Amino acid sequence: MKVKAIFVLGESCRSAAMAIRANLFRAFLTALGIIIGVASVVTVVSLIQGFRLAIERQFQGLGSNSLTVSAYTPPMDELKGLRAKLSQDDVADLRAQIAGVEAITPTLESVQETRYRGRTHSTFVRGTTPAYLEVNATQVDGGRFLVPQDLKTRNNVAVIGVKLAEKLNLPADPLGTHFQIAGEWFKIVGVLEKKGESFGFSMDDYVIIPYPKATILQNEMGAPDISVQISITDNLALTPMKQQIANLLRRNHGLKEGEPDDFRIETQEEITATFGELMNGITLVIGGVVAISLLVGGIGIMNIMLVSVTERTREIGVRKALGAKRNHILLQFLTEAVLISFVAGALGLLIGMGVSQAVAGAIPQLASAYTPPWAAVLAFGFSVGTGIVFGILPAMKAAALDPIEALQYE
Amino acid sequence: MIHLEQITKTYRMGDNVVHALRGLDLSIAQGEFIAIIGSSGSGKSTLMNILGCLCPPSSGVYRLRDRAVEHLSEDQLAEIRNREIGFVFQNFHLLARTTALDNVMLPLIYAGVPYGERERRARLALTRVGLGERIDHLPNQLSGGQRQRVAIARALVTEPTLILADEPTGNLDSKTTEEIMALFDELHEAGNTLILVTHEPEIAERTRRVIRIGDGQVVSDTRNPARQVTEVPA
Ligand SMILES: Nc1ncnc2c1ncn2[C@@H]1O[C@H](COP(=O)(O)OP(=O)(O)OP(=O)(O)O)[C@@H](O)[C@H]1O
Numbered sequence A: 001m002k003v004k005a006i007f008v009l010g011e012s013c014r015s016a017a018m019a020i021r022a023n024l025f026r027a028f029l030t031a032l033g034i035i036i037g038v039a040s041v042v043t044v045v046s047l048i049q050g051f052r053l054a055i056e057r058q059f060q061g062l063g064s065n066s067l068t069v070s071a072y073t074p075p076m077d078e079l080k081g082l083r084a085k086l087s088q089d090d091v092a093d094l095r096a097q098i099a100g101v102e103a104i105t106p107t108l109e110s111v112q113e114t115r116y117r118g119r120t121h122s123t124f125v126r127g128t129t130p131a132y133l134e135v136n137a138t139q140v141d142g143g144r145f146l147v148p149q150d151l152k153t154r155n156n157v158a159v160i161g162v163k164l165a166e167k168l169n170l171p172a173d174p175l176g177t178h179f180q181i182a183g184e185w186f187k188i189v190g191v192l193e194k195k196g197e198s199f200g201f202s203m204d205d206y207v208i209i210p211y212p213k214a215t216i217l218q219n220e221m222g223a224p225d226i227s228v229q230i231s232i233t234d235n236l237a238l239t240p241m242k243q244q245i246a247n248l249l250r251r252n253h254g255l256k257e258g259e260p261d262d263f264r265i266e267t268q269e270e271i272t273a274t275f276g277e278l279m280n281g282i283t284l285v286i287g288g289v290v291a292i293s294l295l296v297g298g299i300g301i302m303n304i305m306l307v308s309v310t311e312r313t314r315e316i317g318v319r320k321a322l323g324a325k326r327n328h329i330l331l332q333f334l335t336e337a338v339l340i341s342f343v344a345g346a347l348g349l350l351i352g353m354g355v356s357q358a359v360a361g362a363i364p365q366l367a368s369a370y371t372p373p374w375a376a377v378l379a380f381g382f383s384v385g386t387g388i389v390f391g392i393l394p395a396m397k398a399a400a401l402d403p404i405e406a407l408q409y410e
Numbered sequence B: 001m002i003h004l005e006q007i008t009k010t011y012r013m014g015d016n017v018v019h020a021l022r023g024l025d026l027s028i029a030q031g032e033f034i035a036i037i038g039s040s041g042s043g044k045s046t047l048m049n050i051l052g053c054l055c056p057p058s059s060g061v062y063r064l065r066d067r068a069v070e071h072l073s074e075d076q077l078a079e080i081r082n083r084e085i086g087f088v089f090q091n092f093h094l095l096a097r098t099t100a101l102d103n104v105m106l107p108l109i110y111a112g113v114p115y116g117e118r119e120r121r122a123r124l125a126l127t128r129v130g131l132g133e134r135i136d137h138l139p140n141q142l143s144g145g146q147r148q149r150v151a152i153a154r155a156l157v158t159e160p161t162l163i164l165a166d167e168p169t170g171n172l173d174s175k176t177t178e179e180i181m182a183l184f185d186e187l188h189e190a191g192n193t194l195i196l197v198t199h200e201p202e203i204a205e206r207t208r209r210v211i212r213i214g215d216g217q218v219v220s221d222t223r224n225p226a227r228q229v230t231e232v233p234a
């Protein structure tokens, strides 16, 4: 029984392939709707998912057990010209009073002009401490990172990103080279590991200097805008720790009951998860809209299959006269529809992957495309499903034909 | 081998009722070569369709090799057509854009014969009708006579009990008709049971038994004397 079923299925695939080959152009037209539908779904999903992946990777640069505390000015206050800030005291208190902190580092970032042998380039100058490496789960590629000594002596040392070295045309081995940041001379002691690009922006166009040095550089512009990165020993303690930090900062900032926080405490998971949800939502909406084109493709299949059944009425009559049963004819036409949609789905998938890569390559602001396996399976399954759903009606119509009438059909 | 008793066939078209066959009796033995003649509309094609199990009779008894077939289901009839009957049609009814070989293999698909065996048997049948060289040709690359040979090969390939041909030479010129008739003679010599419908008296004369149908009934049933086939086969 099973052997017979396989035989029948094999034969209907063979005759479906023969029928498609006999009318290749029409099969192609039939498939076109599905090819375009699948290709556009895959393109859109791949681009969005690529974007999402890139952002998530960026966030993963921060250790997964880390918190970021930053100042937050409510929009109303911002209109009044007020700016919330975290102070040096806040940082000191956080370090001293919060339990379960593995590493903590203040970060002070600004854009400054750098100069080397007449070349200038504006870059991010990040003042931080040796703990930065641990909190951000990164490392140096050559030389060394900041050491505690650098903070005490206020040495003018710098650890650079590779893109900055390129922009300033620094020597191939820049260690020991001196260059200027905002007019002050710094000695390069280390090079950070390369992070690559994201949306056309280099992630390696920055320089790290000792935190105290950065506060002096910024002093001209009022109190510095500090953010604090904390990595914790036990991420189960995350929620109570957030509460502790909030209490401490509210006390330090003299906020009364009912007044809103003037800071934000975010975990990496929170940021990543919120973003991921947003991106999946966008994928779903756009993917869904485009999936409608698959439906149109399916109706196209049904339409052409119906025409095909009418056109091949005599063929059906001949097959029946020669001994084809109802199910033979049903299966033959169904297989034909499914085969067309199967090949169309595969083509659409390949085209979609190709187009999304090409689009991502052509527009540097876009992240490189990524086709998640679920999208491939879904698009493929959907197109085969379309073939079955929209192929069944014409196939039933064909199977129900009366042999004599079909033979006499003009 | 074939036994028809009081066969009727009525077609209903709205209020009109057409009695195509009205109580037809007929018996046919193994190995007979029969011509069915009669005026247009007398019911020849209807009789062939019933004999070929393409449609059931409205009433009456039809026994094919001692098996009653008048009440069988659609799929059971399909199986009998596949195993017992070989059809040859006036306008060939070959599948377009399908090679001669694939056309001849077609009935074997529904008989469940595996591919290799199918191809072997189809080649054999095509060789038998004198088309061994043209198996890869498409129908539109063949002449009318050649197409009818392909159709005959397709009818033969299942080694059916009965070969039915409804005006097989109706679309052919006299020379090609002669070739096809020579082929039928051969098949008859080889022991096949053949029934063909024709309008041409010369063709009816070449068979062994001529059945005239009139108004849905057998009006005459004559046997030709056995004659020596002297024509050179094509
Ligand atoms: N499908 C049908 N529906 C209605 N009437 C039909 C049908 N098929 C045949 N008939 C009628 O049945 C009668 C017999 O038709 P049939 O085709 O058997 O004649 P025939 O002897 O083969 O004629 P011809 O020599 O012209 O082929 C005719 O009156 C015809 O109009």
Ligand SMILES: [Mg+2]
Residues within 6 Å of the ligand: B044, B045, B046, B166
């Ligand atoms: Mg007729």
